[in-house]
Amino acid sequence: MIAYAILALGASFLCSILEAVLLSTSHGHIVALKDTHRKVSERWSSWKEDPERPLTAILTLNTIAHTVGALGVGSEVENNFEGEYVIAGSAAVLTVAILLLSEILPKTIGALYWRRLTVSTYHSLRALMWVLWPIVIIIELMRAPFPQVETETVTRDELSVLADIAEESDVIEEDEEAVIQNLLKLREMKVSDIMTPRVVMTSVDADSSVKEVMDKIPIMTHGRIPVFRGNVDNMVGLVLRSEILRKAAADDFEPKMGDICRELVTCDVDTSVDKALDILLENKEQLIVTKDQFGGTAGLVTMEDIIETLLGVEIVDESDQDAIDDGVLHEDMRELAKIRFDSESE
DSSP states (O other), X not given: OHHHHHHHHHHHXXXXXXXXXXXXXXXXXXXXXXXXXXXXXXXXXXXXXXXXXXXXXXXXXXXXXXXXXXXXXXXXXXXXOOSHHHHHHHXXXXXXXXXXXXXXXXXXXXXXXXXXXXXXXXXXXXXXXXXXXXXXXXXXXXXXTSOOOOOOSSOHHHHHHHHHHHHHTTSSOHHXXXXXXXXXXXXXXXXXXXXXXXGGOOOEETTOBHHHHHHHOSSOOOSEEEEEESEEEEEEEEEEXXXXXXXXXXXXXXXXXXXXXXOOEEEETTSBXXXXXXXXXXXXXXXXXXXXXXXXXXXXXXXXXXXXXXHTSOOOOTTOOOEEEXXXXXXXXXXXXXXXXXXXXX
């Protein structure tokens, strides 16, 4: 009787640990194993992508252990003891033992120490699947007619929660958690939320010469300046500050901005920040002009704006010239645009 109980509990204990480790092991940990245990990592990757076979082997052994254990213990109790109360008592004791010793305890151990048990679980699962492969194959054939449901490894909401938990657990710093949260928001955020509005946007006419631009903007704080023809709604290109200064240094003040400008990339104001970043990276540009629903210029967004959004801080260096309006210092161009708009409305 004791032998049957120990056999059933031991096999079930092993199955519960294997199942907990199989379900708890993360993809990141599996990838990290490649440096030290390449074969283990590769096999674990296949198990995580399709856990049906290892889970089938685990559940098969667990079912056999419970069935054989219950039948064995029940038979021994019936042969050696009399009375229905003894049989009922033995069933109750075995049920509690299975619950505590082969379910709760091993699954808790597996969920807590899965990192340490990953390699040993690999060897145990391979041996188990080899021993039970005839049964596993039969069960897989029975499941074949049913369609397989693809599930996401992890959702965006789960990533956000994981980052929050990691920060609260001191696994990552607060600023690192903020970057992750901001990164996940880029897809929902529009460029209109972070752009520099047209009323405070520095731009030059395509017909302006180098001398005229130097006179108009003696101190150029922006490395890239949009070029328009006629009015700011008709953007035709982008001129580099370095190109203007190079012409001026060579005493070549006659070239027009339209002749030395380069192509300009644009997007709608409703474009997501994530998409705008893709456009900038794809075109190897640092600035993108935003257009409103009528095709007019709404403002501009720079790579720096996107990085500031990602980091959640304003980037200001020693070369920046803060905008001053009515004696008020402004680092946020959107704030300055609102003040100017309100003053013009009055």
